Amino acid sequence: MPDSPQEPEKSADSLIRHATDNHVCRITLNRPEALNAITPDQRERLIHLLGDASGDPEVRAVLLTGTGRGFCAGADLRGAAAGGERIPGDVARTIRLGAQRLIAAVLDCEKPVIAAVNGTAAGLGAHLALACDLVLAAESARFIEVFVRRGLVPDGGGAYLLPRLIGPQRAKELMFFGDALSAADAERLGLVNRVVPDGELHKTAREWAARLSAGPTRTLALTKQLVNASLDSDRATTFAAEAAAQEINMTTEDAREGVASFVERRSAEFRGR
Numbered sequence: 001m002p003d004s005p006q007e008p009e010k011s012a013d014s015l016i017r018h019a020t021d022n023h024v025c026r027i028t029l030n031r032p033e034a035l036n037a038i039t040p041d042q043r044e045r046l047i048h049l050l051g052d053a054s055g056d057p058e059v060r061a062v063l064l065t066g067t068g069r070g071f072c073a074g075a076d077l078r079g080a081a082a083g084g085e086r087i088p089g090d091v092a093r094t095i096r097l098g099a100q101r102l103i104a105a106v107l108d109c110e111k112p113v114i115a116a117v118n119g120t121a122a123g124l125g126a127h128l129a130l131a132c133d134l135v136l137a138a139e140s141a142r143f144i145e146v147f148v149r150r151g152l153v154p155d156g157g158g159a160y161l162l163p164r165l166i167g168p169q170r171a172k173e174l175m176f177f178g179d180a181l182s183a184a185d186a187e188r189l190g191l192v193n194r195v196v197p198d199g200e201l202h203k204t205a206r207e208w209a210a211r212l213s214a215g216p217t218r219t220l221a222l223t224k225q226l227v228n229a230s231l232d233s234d235r236a237t238t239f240a241a242e243a244a245a246q247e248i249n250m251t252t253e254d255a256r257e258g259v260a261s262f263v264e265r266r267s268a269e270f271r272g273r
Contacts, residue, residue, distance in 0.1 A: 012041040017067075018049055023060040023213040023272065024206075025053040025111070032068025035120055037076040038128075043102050050105040050113075060272045061212035062109060063205055064132060065116035072125025074146060075099060075156075099124050099156035106131040107157075107228060110221040112212045116205035117141040117183075117192070127156040130165060133224060134208060135192040137183040138201040143191060148178040164231050166190055216254035217272035 017028040027049055029036035038046070053059045066072055075098075106113055106128065115132035122144040129135055129143070145162075147154045154175055162171035166189045174181065183195045196204050212220065222245040230238045249255050253273040261268035 012039075012045040015039070015042050016045045016049065020053075020056075020059055022210065023058060024209045025049070025056075025059045025062045026209075027062065027064050029064075029066040029072055032066070032070070034076065035070030035073035035122075036066040036068065036125070037073040038102075038124065039076045040098065043075075043098060047102055047105045050109045054108070054110040057272065059111055060215070060217045061209045062111050062113040063116060063209045064106075064113060064128075065202070065205065066118055068119070070119040070125075071115075071117045071121040071141065072128055073120055074123030074125045095155050099127075103127055103131045103157040103161075110224075111217065112220050112224060114205055114208055114212070116201055117143075118198075118201055120144065122146045123154075124156040127154075127158045127161055130161050130191060131157065136201060136205050136208065137186060137192045137195050138198040139183055139195055140198050141183040141186070141192075141195075143174075143181040143183075143186050145174045145178050148175060213272075214270060216252070216258060216268075216270045218252045219249055219254060222249050 015029070015031050017026075017030045019026050027046065029038070029042070031037065031042070050062065053062050102124070112134065113132040114134045114136065115129040117129050117135060117137040119138070119140060120142050121129045122142075123146045126143045126145065145154060145158065147158070158175065159171070162174065165171075170189060181189075181191070183192065186192045187195045194204070226238070226241055226245055229241060233241070254268075254270045257270060258268045
């Protein structure tokens with residue numbers, strides 16, 4: 001959550017580029033001079049775009065990345081009040097309605113979300129990447145739990161995400177020391193799916209997104225929901241949810257197509273329905 005340099009005012013639309021083609025919604029943080037630190041307006045724009053992608057039948061996958069040398073340096077703190085009276089509850093409310101809503105928008109998106117981490121991912125920026133369903137990292141990428149350097153408690157769901165990805169002791173090591181973690185080490189720990197050369201990051205991300213966008217969209221949504229919920233559930237609850245998801249999924253056109261293609265010994269052609 002580092003402070004970022006002064007810059008001319010720009011609209012949230014110009015600072016968050018987005019386009020949908022071939023059923024992939026591409027969202028790009030476009031504030032390279034500030035290592036894509038997120039302002040409140042940008043945060044709200046991201047939440048809105050993820051919500052739209054979730055409900056748009058033409059979108060079947062989401063690809064999130066940044067321009068320049070950084071994926072996202074965290075939350076832009078320039079607008080935060082440095083002094084003045086603070087009423088109890090103000091900070092908790094700000095976190096709950098801000099960073100936590102953003103991370104929840106990624107976790108709750110009904111389409112698979114890929115993060116293509118092109119550089120530094122620090123603080124909220126690291127959690128934004130790690131909340132995604134699949135994480136690709138360029139060789140030059142770094143992940144930093146920067147909060148402790150500022151005397152801050154991790155926010156944006158960090159204490160929820162990291163222990164579930166790498167276990168509590170590894171999570172504490174990253175959060176207690178705030179050391180930069182290389183892309184290779186992040187892959188070794190299980191924070192990222194794959195590390196690729198810098199020049200191949202966006203090509204690989206497009207290929208993964210294309211594969212997801214050609215898949216059975218509702219099946220992927222239900223699978224994402226099952227996996228995410230299983231981390232907080234007991235076996236009986238998880239098994240019941242699995243059975244319910246199967247029941248729902250078998251009503252989709254894609255499930256019928258998948259079964260028919262198996263019987264007919266041909267490749268399935270999913271339509272996202």
